Amino acid sequence: MLSTIATAAWSSPTIDYHALAPEMILGAGIVVLLLLDLFLSDSRKWLLTPVASFTLLGAFIPVLTLALSNSGTRQMFDGRYVIDDFSLVMKGMFLLSGYVVVLLAADYIREGDYYQGEFWFLMLSSLMGMVMMASSRDLISIFVALEFLSIPAYMLAAWRKRDSRSNEAGIKYYLLGVFASAIMLYGMSLLYGISNSTKLTEIGASLGSDVTSLRALAVFFVVIGFAFKISAVPFHTWAPDTYQGAPTPVTAFLSVASKAAGFVALVTVVYVGFPGSHAVWQPVFWILSAATMTLGNVMALKQTSIIRMLAYSSIAQGGFILMPLAVAGETGVAESALRAVVTYLIVYAATNLGVFAVVTVVARKTRSGEISSYGGLFSYAPGIATLMTIFMASLAGIPPLGGWFGKFAAFQSLVSAGTTWAYVLAIIGGVNSVVAFGYYGSILREMWMRPVPDGDTSPVPVKSSLAVALGITGIATLLLGVLPGIVIHFGDLAGLAGAFGR
Amino acid sequence: MFVNQFLVLAAVLFCIGVYGVIARKNAVLVLMSIELILNSVNINLLAFSMRNGSLDGHTFALYIIAIAAAEVGVGLAMVLLMYRNRRSIDLDELSEMKG
Numbered sequence: 001m002l003s004t005i006a007t008a009a010w011s012s013p014t015i016d017y018h019a020l021a022p023e024m025i026l027g028a029g030i031v032v033l034l035l036l037d038l039f040l041s042d043s044r045k046w047l048l049t050p051v052a053s054f055t056l057l058g059a060f061i062p063v064l065t066l067a068l069s070n071s072g073t074r075q076m077f078d079g080r081y082v083i084d085d086f087s088l089v090m091k092g093m094f095l096l097s098g099y100v101v102v103l104l105a106a107d108y109i110r111e112g113d114y115y116q117g118e119f120w121f122l123m124l125s126s127l128m129g130m131v132m133m134a135s136s137r138d139l140i141s142i143f144v145a146l147e148f149l150s151i152p153a154y155m156l157a158a159w160r161k162r163d164s165r166s167n168e169a170g171i172k173y174y175l176l177g178v179f180a181s182a183i184m185l186y187g188m189s190l191l192y193g194i195s196n197s198t199k200l201t202e203i204g205a206s207l208g209s210d211v212t213s214l215r216a217l218a219v220f221f222v223v224i225g226f227a228f229k230i231s232a233v234p235f236h237t238w239a240p241d242t243y244q245g246a247p248t249p250v251t252a253f254l255s256v257a258s259k260a261a262g263f264v265a266l267v268t269v270v271y272v273g274f275p276g277s278h279a280v281w282q283p284v285f286w287i288l289s290a291a292t293m294t295l296g297n298v299m300a301l302k303q304t305s306i307i308r309m310l311a312y313s314s315i316a317q318g319g320f321i322l323m324p325l326a327v328a329g330e331t332g333v334a335e336s337a338l339r340a341v342v343t344y345l346i347v348y349a350a351t352n353l354g355v356f357a358v359v360t361v362v363a364r365k366t367r368s369g370e371i372s373s374y375g376g377l378f379s380y381a382p383g384i385a386t387l388m389t390i391f392m393a394s395l396a397g398i399p400p401l402g403g404w405f406g407k408f409a410a411f412q413s414l415v416s417a418g419t420t421w422a423y424v425l426a427i428i429g430g431v432n433s434v435v436a437f438g439y440y441g442s443i444l445r446e447m448w449m450r451p452v453p454d455g456d457t458s459p460v461p462v463k464s465s466l467a468v469a470l471g472i473t474g475i476a477t478l479l480l481g482v483l484p485g486i487v488i489h490f491g492d493l494a495g496l497a498g499a500f501g502r
Numbered sequence: 503m504f505v506n507q508f509l510v511l512a513a514v515l516f517c518i519g520v521y522g523v524i525a526r527k528n529a530v531l532v533l534m535s536i537e538l539i540l541n542s543v544n545i546n547l548l549a550f551s552m553r554n555g556s557l558d559g560h561t562f563a564l565y566i567i568a569i570a571a572a573e574v575g576v577g578l579a580m581v582l583l584m585y586r587n588r589r590s591i592d593l594d595e596l597s598e599m600k601g
Contacts, residue, residue: 139562140558140561140562140565143562143565143566143569144565144569147569147572147573151572151573151576154576154580155576158580158583161583162587164587164588164598165598165599167580167583167584167587167588168584168596168598168599169599170580170583171529171580171581171584171593171596172596174576174577174580175523175529175532175533175536175577175593178536178573178577179523179536179539182519182536182539182540182543183520183539185539185540185543185566186516186539186542186543186546188543188562189512189543189546189547189550189559189562190546192547192550192551192558192559192562193546193549193550193553193554196550196554196556196558197556197558198558198562240599241599244599245598245599308599
């Protein structure tokens with residue numbers, strides 16, 4: 001076998017440099033960061049922050065030119081690395097949310113003296129993994145991208161070395177993450193055995209629509225592996241502790257970008273790899289979605305720490321994003337389900353990053369993470385209180401904000417499926433959206449109704465980088481709700497839908 | 503080729519690994535159990551690769567070995583940090599945050 005391969009004629013694959021430009025700019029930026037960190041004196045380390053942010057913005061430019069070039073789907077390496085509308089939208093989202101996280105983290109990292117160079121290096125590496133994930137259509141590249149984005153994230157969670165809480169956050173995240181990816185790999189090895197290929201389209205073709213116990217097991221293990229990444233109940237146990245113990249900007253990064261990357265992987269694997277096996281994954285997603293929404297919401301209701309409440313809120317939001325996937329296998333629903341997932345992910349990213357920007361700003365003044373520290377915020381910081389109200393209303397799904405549109409798209413695809421189970425899930429989702437008002441509303445009540453807890457009504461200082469982050473996320477949240485056409489246009493997604501021939 | 507025997511070995515290793523991750527309280531032993539699962543995956547891939555006569559499985563296994571090494575590097579560093587801060591690597595003691 002080896003000899004036949006050794007003597008076979010070999011020609012190098014054609015590489016589309018325009019299509020790879022975002023990855024190459026990111027890679028160059030990562031190398032430059034590492035080298036600069038080595039040679040800069042400590043007093044000039046602040047230079048690394050603009051380098052990191054300009055790398056992200058620079059990598060966003062080719063994403064835009066690719067989207068505008070209208071040349072259709074670009075494929076490389078025998079169709080194992082695909083740049084289509086779906087991957088471009090997700091790459092753009094990852095890069096922009098990475099930029100906002102840089103804005104959130106800039107002062108935190110500089111003031112805490114937390115090894116700036118390494119921090120930006122790891123964060124950009126993780127983003128590189130996400131950007132690669134959006135294009136991967138092969139088991140090996142999906143696995144490599146998943147580890148590429150996870151391993152730096154483990155280290156970022158444990159960033160404060162002397163703090164035992166940060167340790168705990170890192171270890172819990174690491175152990176469960178590695179365990180989940182090991183289980184996912186076992187599923188992938190079975191998939192390879194069944195189809196004799198690691199390419200997703202070939203796996204899809206050879207799995208077909210008949211379900212044997214081995215095929216069901218393989219699909220189940222792979223889905224479970226990614227369910228950890230998106231912190232779906234019952235694989236969510238790491239999320240609250242990790243979010244609470246990790247540095248706040250890292251929490252924002254994990255709850256937005258890392259979760260979105262998990263969804264991207266899940267969607268690619270399910271849509272391209274197992275389109276015919278929906279009898280296996282639809283019920284799994286149904287159960288995950290219902291359990292995730294319900295448990296996330298119930299636990300969020302009784303939290304007193306704002307970060308922990310946001311952790312459970314992000315788990316619950318993950319349940320809403322899973323909803324359309326539970327019906328994605330029904331005829332004619334695939335495309336609207338995909339569009340709903342993408343729309344929700346974008347809206348959720350904008351809103352949740354905004355919430356974390358507000359939390360960072362307020363925590364710089366009150367030095368507290370308790371919900372009660374938001375008492376009377378409106379009386380001394382009306383601008384910030386108003387922004388927080390907008391973000392909370394968007395997360396709760398009140399029109400005309402972005403979150404409302406995301407929920408609308410999710411429910412729409414459930415209704416268009418029209419099965420009994422879809423309606424039951426829609427009802428569970430509806431009840432949960434009402435329950436969610438409970439804890440989002442409790443913050444609004446603190447801000448607008450309660451007195452200031454310690455009587456300190458000096459104005460809240462807003463650093464310029466945080467102001468920019470608040471501006472970007474606030475405008476995005478409002479625009480996505482008022483002009484949802486922006487996302488609908490992104491959501492045509494002919495490329496991915498075409499990949500599985502529907 | 504007796505592919506079945508390799509697959510059974512891999513399945514047994516996988517089960518031992520999963521049991522170890524769930525039952526063990528010592529962080530290093532949990533790491534070792536995870537390595538068992540990863541090696542069961544490698545055996546699976548190589549067995550399928552031999553049966554099917556394609557090299558994809560070999561390539562995949564090489565990637566897994568390399569990445570598992572990186573992963574364990576990070577994991578051991580974290581366990582070391584935990585030991586420095588707490589003088590213990592018992593996972594049950596990681597319960598500062600609850601609820």
